[in-house]
Amino acid sequence: MRxxxxxxxxxxIVACKPSLPSGILDADEMEDVLYDMxxxxxxxxxxxxxxxxxxxxxxxxxxxxxxxxxxxxxxxSYAYYCRNARDMYNIYMSLSERVDKNVIALGGKxxxxxxxxxxxxxxxxxxxxxxxxxxxxYNRYSFEILPDSTFEDGDRITMQYDVQxxxxxxxxxxxxxxxxxxxxxxxATSITHTTxxxxxxxxxxxxxxxxxxxxxxxYMMLNQNLVQxxxxxxxxxxxxxxxxxxKLLHLRTEPPAPVKTEExxxxxxSLNRDSLMRDSIMKSHPVVVNKF
Numbered sequence: 001m002r003x004x005x006x007x008x009x010x011x012x013i014v015a016c017k018p019s020l021p022s023g024i025l026d027a028d029e030m031e032d033v034l035y036d037m038x039x040x041x042x043x044x045x046x047x048x049x050x051x052x053x054x055x056x057x058x059x060x061x062x063x064x065x066x067x068x069x070x071x072x073x074x075x076x077s078y079a080y081y082c083r084n085a086r087d088m089y090n091i092y093m094s095l096s097e098r099v100d101k102n103v104i105a106l107g108g109k110x111x112x113x114x115x116x117x118x119x120x121x122x123x124x125x126x127x128x129x130x131x132x133x134x135x136x137x138y139n140r141y142s143f144e145i146l147p148d149s150t151f152e153d154g155d156r157i158t159m160q161y162d163v164q165x166x167x168x169x170x171x172x173x174x175x176x177x178x179x180x181x182x183x184x185x186x187x188a189t190s191i192t193h194t195t196x197x198x199x200x201x202x203x204x205x206x207x208x209x210x211x212x213x214x215x216x217x218x219y220m221m222l223n224q225n226l227v228q229x230x231x232x233x234x235x236x237x238x239x240x241x242x243x244x245x246x247k248l249l250h251l252r253t254e255p256p257a258p259v260k261t262e263e264x265x266x267x268x269x270s271l272n273r274d275s276l277m278r279d280s281i282m283k284s285h286p287v288v289v290n291k292f
Contacts, residue, residue, distance in 0.1 A: 027090070132240065139224075154253050174221070177218050177221075
């Protein structure tokens, strides 16, 4: 009897699970298509074979053909998941883990530091790969790093990352904001904007004042212009930013060399020299005094 109750409960749960509309790809299918789009675009961009947006659209059409999906079904599926942002977010979280695993399987490093030196350390402990979507709150990734024992006063802070835009249309802009909080309650900030695929860097120097760092905060955000924020049609467009190879580096710097200044000669030395010079002149040229 208890076994029958469990079976009935399981059937009830399955029956209550909301089904997808007709013709909409399920989450696993969406992830497979998006993964292939990501890989294909990366390969072609590495070979510098993509010249314009038309090439990108053609590349995505090839991926859809591979999965047996036409453009109308893809557009409907993507529009559905855009309206259900939580489901889309879960797809991309699974996609990010998949990308990381494949990078490691191919011998790459997900959280490593390239071109490291003895005076440079990577303190990034968050995800090294994530997706920014144009729907809030998934358009922003915030972070906070607390210094460890490897930090020293005067360390230069640099954030590095790779950006790949997956855009159907619209304005492209990934803003990266970095703020360093010091022990004297001062804050140094820097922001940079990435508007195309490539490598991004944002740096904050501290080698002059050489202050002690309390914490490092910041965010990356996929911006939209006014038209994109207010247009319903634009909200259904494919607009994603793939962020990968994220590193937060602190670089040890040498304190500036002290400026050498010539000390003024003491007045007593000057007087002594003048006195010696006067005595020497008097001995070589004695003064004759006439007596009357």
